Amino acid sequence: ETGVTQSPTHLIKTRGQQVTLRCSSQSGHNTVSWYQQALGQGPQFIFQYYREEENGRGNFPPRFSGLQFPNYSSELNVNALELDDSALYLCASSPRSGTGVRAFFGQGTRLTVV
Amino acid sequence: DQQVKQNSPSLSVQEGRISILNCDYTNSMFDYFLWYKKYPAEGPTFLISISSIKDKNEDGRFTVFLNKSAKHLSLHIVPSQPGDSAVYFCAASGKRGGTSYGKLTFGQGTILTVHP
Numbered sequence: 487e488t489g490v491t492q493s494p495t496h497l498i499k500t501r502g503q504q505v506t507l508r509c510s511s512q513s514g515h516n517t518v519s520w521y522q523q524a525l526g527q528g529p530q531f532i533f534q535y536y537r538e539e540e541n542g543r544g545n546f547p548p549r550f551s552g553l554q555f556p557n558y559s560s561e562l563n564v565n566a567l568e569l570d571d572s573a574l575y576l577c578a579s580s581p582r583s584g585t586g587v588r589a590f591f592g593q594g595t596r597l598t599v600v
Numbered sequence: 601d602q603q604v605k606q607n608s609p610s611l612s613v614q615e616g617r618i619s620i621l622n623c624d625y626t627n628s629m630f631d632y633f634l635w636y637k638k639y640p641a642e643g644p645t646f647l648i649s650i651s652s653i654k655d656k657n658e659d660g661r662f663t664v665f666l667n668k669s670a671k672h673l674s675l676h677i678v679p680s681q682p683g684d685s686a687v688y689f690c691a692a693s694g695k696r697g698g699t700s701y702g703k704l705t706f707g708q709g710t711i712l713t714v715h716p
Contacts, residue, residue: 490643519703528604528689528706529644542703576643580702587632587693587702591643 490579490592498598499567507562507595509577516581517541518560519589520552523574535560564597572599603627604692606707613714619677621710623690626671630692634704635664635675638687647688648675680714687711 491510499505511518517536521529531544535554549565558579564571574596578589605624613619623633631652636644650657650664650673657664663676677684690707694700 517702521704521706526708528606528691528708529704531703531705534703542699544703578643578704587696588634588646588649589702589704590646591636593641593643 490577490590492575492577492592492595494595495593496596496598498600501567501569501599503567504563504565505567505597507564507575507577507597509560509562509579509592511558511560511577511579512590514581515579515590516558517579518554518558519578519580520560520562521576521578522546523576523594524570525573529576532562567599569599572597602708603630604690604705604707606688606690606710608710609708610711610713613680613712615682615714615716616679619675619680619684619712619714621675621677621688621690621712623673623675623707624671625673625692627692627705628671629694629698629700630705631695631698631701632693633664633666633673634691634693635662636689636691636706637684638689638709644689677712680712682714682716685712685714 519534520532523529533543538554554560574594577592580589634649635647638644666673687709691704
């Protein structure tokens with residue numbers, strides 16, 4: 487069974503640029519959530535995708551957008567990068583039914599905006 | 601507006617003793633509570649959870665206690681081991697079937713150090 491994998495692991499971007507982060511969900515999981523973890527803080531919910539549609543969004547501006555594909559993998563896109571977007575971005579997958587509330591996390595993508 | 605709070609940034613414990621990590625929440629709509637452990641350069645790993653209909657859940661060395669009236673939960677690790685040294689996050693989710701189900705609200709984390 488393959489766990490949640492994210493790519494890339496590290497990324498450096500310039501303010502104003504755009505970035506795409508990728509996530510492969512755990513086998514059998516159809517729900518993917520994205521979280522932002524700033525230094526010294528807990529993860530903050532960005533949004534969730536279920537069956538290729540956005541299924542809830544946290545307090546993040548529209549320049550944070552996402553996609554989910556038919557194989558349940560997902561992308562997080564951030565436009566017009568700001569210095570404060572520097573953080574660890576975590577992807578989590580879960581099955582919709584059964585133990586749905588328990589999320590399985592990837593290792594994260596460390597984004598640095600300079 | 602921090603709905604889930606871990607007021608102790610760090611905790612230091614001797615190997616073999618009990619570690620107690622605390623978490624407070626303000627949103628009475630939370631229905632599930634989870635604890636995650638995180639090592640540097642890794643994603644959070646699920647430890648244990650509890651539903652609001654229970655006040656205790658055990659899994660090996662880990663026990664979570666929930667006090668709904670006080671909106672407080674705690675994680676007990678007995679006995680503590682050096683390999684338990686990590687950042688521990690408390691998280692909460694809304695009711696199954698509700699709009700916030702499965703969307704986790706995390707605390708700031710507590711760094712646990714277990715000394716040999």
